[in-house]
Amino acid sequence: MRHDHLITSKQLSRDDVEAVLDRAAEIDADPAAVADRHAGRLLGLLFFEPSTRTKMSFETAMKRLGGDVVDMGSVESSSVKKGETLADTVRVIEGYADALVLRHPRQGAATMASEFVDVPLLNAGDGAGHHPTQTLLDLYTIRQNAGLEDLTIGIMGDLKYGRTVHSLAYALANFDAHQHFISPESLQLPREVVFDLHQQGGGGQIREHDSLSEVLPSLDVLYVTRIQRERFPDESEYQKVAGEYRIDTETLETASDDLTVMHPLPRVDEIAPEIDDTDYAAYFEQAHNGVPVRMAILDLLLEGGENDE
């Protein structure tokens, strides 16, 4: 990657994405080869809201590269509680670590923080904003299962609030993928995201639907996200909608045999457990891919292109 920081999937060109995925594949094939690669280096974990899995995934990735992590700990026990600004926090922790991972409840937090530090900063989620490492592991999983060339993907569920969906859509526009967005009307993609996708030139490949059935047979990948109960004013509205966007073996009767079903997890009941043992299911594989992909990202950012020589 040409970048010092990883803030949003929008900053990634097709070449950038491919560089990460190729590196992840190399690491996946021979993890022992990189076991000491970043010995002695430290990754600073700054999680201003809890996300055990993302945090553990970064921690595992750094340790498997021979490095270690320093953890700010919970916000309750840190100086943030005393009113310290994020700008001050990152400038302090920058002094301890070779790279930083930031998860923060406010949108734009990673962009701002990156302007205060010289070490690489990775955005691990900023409010409703971006989550680019999730996107890269999604792309890695898609490439493994269906390939990124001439891809037809259905992205279904809460498209309005789902930042993983927005990031993924931006990245897929680089690959001219046919993207079908399936959601209840109230949870459609934000118009700003649609605007961006058109700006990026991927607009011609985008369709929006309120039902899965018409597009399902044409899909290579179905990416399911959780519809959050708390987005609905009352429970009955939620129940009405949630059922329509639930996947089981019956739903998938008209699907291609090669369909890959993905989900960023955690799921509630969007995907019936009976799917887990079918060839469709790729969501646990997707979660496991978080480690090699984050190893690749850390490796590329920590090297800063030095190994190109």
Next chain:
Amino acid sequence: MSEESTPDDHELRVSKIRDGTVIDHVRGGQALNVLAIVGIDGSEGEEVSVGMNVPSDRLARKDIVKVEGRELSQDEVDVLSLIAPDATINIVREFEVEEKHRVEPPETVEGVLSCPNPGCITTGDEPVDSRFEVLEDGVRCDFCGTIVREGIADLIET
């Protein structure tokens, strides 16, 4: 053709200035926002005349702002374009219009507008100026990505 050379009844209601800036062809009702953008509130003792909703050939109704003893910088003029895209800027010296500019939108505006997204990092206590990219038909927060197309004047930081 300077505004001084074509006086009509309406313009004469706003007095001539000796040295300073005349901002003409501001959209009706935006004059006070123009002053807010250039940071003029009269507290520095500037002599300011404002004509609001005066009839105009180019716009149905226009506002006009005259500031004595102050020449606007290009940066200030650029920012004006966000709320007064049709404005003309006349720099007056010794009662003569010495320079005439049309406003032109800048690529970004910093520290001028506050982001309307309450979840945006710039709305907290962080030591960072707001920053907006200027789009063809609006502005977009560089930090959270929020796009604003209407009511931009309401976002002016005071």
